[in-house]
Amino acid sequence: MSHDLVAVITAWWLAYLFRFNFDIPPDHIEVLQQTLLWVIPVQVTAFLAFGLYRGIWRYASLPDLRRILLAVLTATAVVPLILFLLQVLVGIPRSILLLDPILLLLLMGGSRLIYRIWKEGQLSGLKNSQGPPVLILGSGDAAISLIKDLGRSTEWRVVGLLDDNPDRHRMILHGSKVLGRIDELPALTKKLGVAHVIIAMPSASHSARRRALEICAASEIKALTVPSYDDLISGKVTVSQIRKVELDDLLGRDSVILDSVGLQGLLTGKTVLVTGAGGSIGSELCRQIEKFAPARLVFFELNELALYNIEQEFRCDFPNMPMVFMIGDVKNPARLTQVFEQFRPTVVFHAAAYKHVPLMEQENAWQAVLNNVLGTHVLAQAAVTHGVERFILISTDKAVNPTNVMGASKRLAEMVCQALQQVICSAGKNGHIDGKPEMRFVIVRFGNVLGSTGSVVPKFHEQIAKGGPVTVTHPEITHYFMSIPEAAQLVLQAGFMGGENGGGEIFVLDMGKPVKIADLAKNLIRLSGVNEKDIGIVYSGLRPGEKLYEELLADDEANLPTHHAKLSIAQGRKVDALLLTELLAWLNQHPALSDELVKKGLVKWVPEYSRKEA
Numbered sequence: 050m051s052h053d054l055v056a057v058i059t060a061w062w063l064a065y066l067f068r069f070n071f072d073i074p075p076d077h078i079e080v081l082q083q084t085l086l087w088v089i090p091v092q093v094t095a096f097l098a099f100g101l102y103r104g105i106w107r108y109a110s111l112p113d114l115r116r117i118l119l120a121v122l123t124a125t126a127v128v129p130l131i132l133f134l135l136q137v138l139v140g141i142p143r144s145i146l147l148l149d150p151i152l153l154l155l156l157m158g159g160s161r162l163i164y165r166i167w168k169e170g171q172l173s174g175l176k177n178s179q180g181p182p183v184l185i186l187g188s189g190d191a192a193i194s195l196i197k198d199l200g201r202s203t204e205w206r207v208v209g210l211l212d213d214n215p216d217r218h219r220m221i222l223h224g225s226k227v228l229g230r231i232d233e234l235p236a237l238t239k240k241l242g243v244a245h246v247i248i249a250m251p252s253a254s255h256s257a258r259r260r261a262l263e264i265c266a267a268s269e270i271k272a273l274t275v276p277s278y279d280d281l282i283s284g285k286v287t288v289s290q291i292r293k294v295e296l297d298d299l300l301g302r303d304s305v306i307l308d309s310v311g312l313q314g315l316l317t318g319k320t321v322l323v324t325g326a327g328g329s330i331g332s333e334l335c336r337q338i339e340k341f342a343p344a345r346l347v348f349f350e351l352n353e354l355a356l357y358n359i360e361q362e363f364r365c366d367f368p369n370m371p372m373v374f375m376i377g378d379v380k381n382p383a384r385l386t387q388v389f390e391q392f393r394p395t396v397v398f399h400a401a402a403y404k405h406v407p408l409m410e411q412e413n414a415w416q417a418v419l420n421n422v423l424g425t426h427v428l429a430q431a432a433v434t435h436g437v438e439r440f441i442l443i444s445t446d447k448a449v450n451p452t453n454v455m456g457a458s459k460r461l462a463e464m465v466c467q468a469l470q471q472v473i474c475s476a477g478k479n480g481h482i483d484g485k486p487e488m489r490f491v492i493v494r495f496g497n498v499l500g501s502t503g504s505v506v507p508k509f510h511e512q513i514a515k516g517g518p519v520t521v522t523h524p525e526i527t528h529y530f531m532s533i534p535e536a537a538q539l540v541l542q543a544g545f546m547g548g549e550n551g552g553g554e555i556f557v558l559d560m561g562k563p564v565k566i567a568d569l570a571k572n573l574i575r576l577s578g579v580n581e582k583d584i585g586i587v588y589s590g591l592r593p594g595e596k597l598y599e600e601l602l603a604d605d606e607a608n609l610p611t612h613h614a615k616l617s618i619a620q621g622r623k624v625d626a627l628l629l630t631e632l633l634a635w636l637n638q639h640p641a642l643s644d645e646l647v648k649k650g651l652v653k654w655v656p657e658y659s660r661k662e663a
Contacts, residue, residue: 050093050102056156057092061085064148080140087131092153095124117157125150180206182243184234186261187250188212188220188227191275195249195291196223208241231261235268247291248274266575308613311545315396315439316341322394323348324379324428325401327355329498330443333537334398335359345371347392351378351401379424382431389435397432398544399425400443402459409455410594414647421458423636426465426629429490433473437488441544442466446496446529446560446599450657453594454644457651457658461632463555464624464655466490470553471626491547493540494619495558496529496599505566509573517584519570522591526567527598529560543616553624557608559615563599628654 065073065081073081096102099120104113129146183205185192192210199205200223209228212218217227228237234246248261258274265272273291321338325331326348335346348363350356353376360374373392377384379401402421403409409417425442432440444463447456470490499506512519536558543556567586574581591597609618635650642650651658 050096052160053096053101053157054089054093056153056160057089058085060149060153060156061088061145063152064145067148068142068144077140077142084132084141087135088128088149091128091131092121092124095120095127099123113161114158117161118154121150121154121157180204181245182206182208182241184208184228184237184241184243184246185210185225186212186231186234186246186248187253188214188217188222189250189252191251192249193222195247195275196225200224205245205247208243209237211237231264234264234270238268238270243270245271245273248272251275308542308545312341312541315545316343316541318342318344319395320345320347320392321396321398322388322392323398323400324350325399325443326350326374327352327359328400329533330537330540331398331400332359332362333533334400334540335363337534337537337541338398339363339367339370343370345373345392347388347394348372348374349377349379349388349401350374351376379428380419382427385428385431386434389431389437393435394432394437396439396441396544397428397437398441398443398540399428402443402462404445404455406447406453406455406594407592409458410453410592411644414454414644415642417454418458418461418647418651419636421455422461422465422632425462426469426633426636429466429469433469433488439489439491439544439548440466441491441493441540441547443540444492444494444555446494447596448494449600450659451655452596452659454647454651455594457655460655460658461651463492463494464628465632466492467553467624468626468628470551471624472629474551475626487552489548489552491544491552492555493543493558494555495531495536495539496560497531498533498536499530505569506573509570513574513579513584518587519574519584520587520589521567521570522589522595523597524567524588525565525597526591526595527563527565529563529599530569531558531560539615542613546611546613546616550618555619555621556611557617557619559617 061084062081065077069077099116101113101116101120125146128149132141180203183199185195185207188210192212196207196210199207207225209226210217210222211229211231211234212227213230213232218229220227237243238246246265248258248265250258250261262272273293275291316338321343323331323334323338323346326335327350331350335348338346348356348359350359356374356376363370363372375388377388379385379399401424403413403417429440442462445456445459447453448460448463449456451457451460467490473487497505509519539558543558547554547556570586571581574584574586607620609620611617632654635654648660652660
């Protein structure tokens with residue numbers, strides 16, 4: 050404020066100096082002094098009214114300049130009025146009233162600009178010469194914001210940008226030149242002595258970002274990246290929060306487009322129950338469902354620790370959402386009846402399952418079948434009895450032409466849902482059973498998700514942290530991968546779309562291109578900043594029940610497209626509803642069956658199951 054007070058006096062005095070060619074007549078000096086006594090309070094009042102002193106000079110920007118301009122223009126209009134009322138306006142040359150606001154604007158705006166440049170170290174150029182050199186890939190809004198943020202620190206020194214848009218080449222953005230295309234990176238890094246690049250293309254497609262990462266890897270350049278576009282838009286993070294490149298950046302795909310209106314009709318204001326709510330997929334489903342404001346979210350989980358962890362997260366992050374946390378086993382009809390009668394869910398997502406292939410293959414085969422098949426039937430029957438409208442079963446690509454107990458049990462769970470759908474459709478009249486809407490079963494089949502419990506990614510991270518080696522079962526083993534959020538979002542979308550053809554459809558998620566596990570291990574080693582030669586990769590051989598290649602469609606299934614680009618329907622053989630009677634008799638026998646008897650039974654129930662012993 051003191052600065053601006055001096056600026057007001059200086060501008061008024063300079064206006065007189067310029068008007069009289071630096072030789073002010075004595076009588077005008079007297080007028081200058083008299084009028085200044087009124088000009089000062091008017092100007093300062095205008096500055097206060099426009100909030101000029103609620104900002105910080107170091108961060109002065111266009112909004113601050115706009116406030117200064119408005120304040121000066123307002124004062125310029127009020128000053129002549131005040132002087133006219135005081136009858137001293139006639140003694141003031143009109144040019145003074147024009148020169149003063151111009152000079153005042155230059156003094157106030159210019160001083161703030163110079164101060165900001167000085168504080169950011171750009172006046173002397175010291176900060177620009179500090180820090181290791183770095184190239185930025187991209188020249189869009191994120192890259193420009195990043196240059197601004199890095200200009201305030203000494204962590205990095207931006208030496209240029211690379212962009213595939215030829216219209217941007219040789220342009221200078223905030224003092225940094227666009228040097229050429231991204232594929233020119235190898236030559237430029239050697240020329241400029243650059244060891245790091247920052248990929249600032251959050252809104253670009255995953256294929257474009259993956260190409261940039263592959264170029265960095267081929268050049269042996271360490272790559273960093275800015276947060277994802279969704280995180281930037283949501284305000285969770287800022288562009289300056291640079292992070293290491295993660296596996297999701299290499300394997301991730303373009304974001305999922307959801308039918309928000311349709312999902313609101315499915316979830317908003319409804320009671321939704323999720324089994325396996327403490328697992329990787331179940332917990333992410335709960336996070337995605339929360340966005341659609343359900344009337345109540347019921348978390349159903351057998352594992353006490355998993356339920357405790359998800360409860361602590363949701364109590365903290367979503368304290369206002371109605372939710373209940375229930376411990377229980379999907380094979381326990383009494384517990385399910387209690388839960389369904391108390392909370393009356395409208396939609397059920399069944400994510401609870403035993404999924405670890407080798408563990409379920411030996412010594413635990415009967416438990417896998419009971420949990421995955423009988424548990425699905427008990428839960429589905431409770432849902433039918435209590436008027437649930439939509440039942441979504443989370444299945445797996447291992448249910449396609451299964452070679453292991455886990456995959457065969459999940460395929461049998463699919464068949465149970467399809468058989469129950471046949472029973473419901475046969476009993477229904479005009480779309481209702483006993484006055485209740487017909488329940489629709491929806492089955493969603495997809496492959497591995499990154500970072501899920503028991504998956505290879507956490508295991509590889511642990512092995513790398515211990516110094517290796519990383520163990521891969523076979524050099525050619527290949528799996529499909531997708532991120533947990535993407536899988537959960539597509540499950541929701543399939544849950545809404547299901548039932549259009551009578552229910553019981555098997556939705557298959559677009560898993561993209563399959564990934565060799567050996568390549569996955571190599572990428573993780575490289576992203577961890579260590580040398581593959583130091584860590585090493587050991588091939589341990591295929592485990593019991595493990596296949597070299599995963600499939601998304603069985604031999605007798607056809608792939609039908611849907612109106613969603615990432616969802617299709619597997620159309621295969623019809624499941625006879627009579628299956629349930631004999632199957633339930635087999636599942637409900639009291640003695641626990643040996644692995645051999647379980648596998649023989651699965652061959653009978655799942656024709657496409659072929660036993661594979663390692």
